[in-house]
Amino acid sequence: MRTATEILIGLIAVMHLYFLWLEMFAWTSRGPKVFRGFPRELFEPTKTLAANQGLYNGFLSAGLIWTFFIQDHHWKIYISIFFLTCVLIAGIFGAVTASRKIFFIQGLPALIALVLLHL
Numbered sequence: 001m002r003t004a005t006e007i008l009i010g011l012i013a014v015m016h017l018y019f020l021w022l023e024m025f026a027w028t029s030r031g032p033k034v035f036r037g038f039p040r041e042l043f044e045p046t047k048t049l050a051a052n053q054g055l056y057n058g059f060l061s062a063g064l065i066w067t068f069f070i071q072d073h074h075w076k077i078y079i080s081i082f083f084l085t086c087v088l089i090a091g092i093f094g095a096v097t098a099s100r101k102i103f104f105i106q107g108l109p110a111l112i113a114l115v116l117l118h119l
Contacts, residue, residue, distance in 0.1 A: 005116040009064050012109050016061035023054030084110045
């Protein structure tokens with residue numbers, strides 16, 4: 001179970017690194033292909049806002065990656081719970097305010113990892 005949990009946490013961290021790249025560095029080039037429902041003419045004016053979101057995704061990813069270097073088992077679990085809960089809350093908020101799809105891409109994997117951590 002521990003290996004499955006760590007693989008899932010790793011995948012979530014990688015996903016958030018992708019979100020960082022997309023929102024900070026590829027918002028006006030790749031962004032319109034990913035966010036088809038967002039008006040194309042708004043990508044350039046929202047570039048700074050997207051970069052800010054990307055930075056926060058980077059912090060989430062960094063926190064999850066940090067868990068792989070924590071030696072103390074209890075602290076590793078606590079830090080994992082904290083950052084996975086942050087990801088889950090962001091996924092729920094995104095689902096409520098933007099698109100339900102966000103929950104399934106971002107929130108559900110975090111929820112599954114949280115459940116696995118407690119088994």
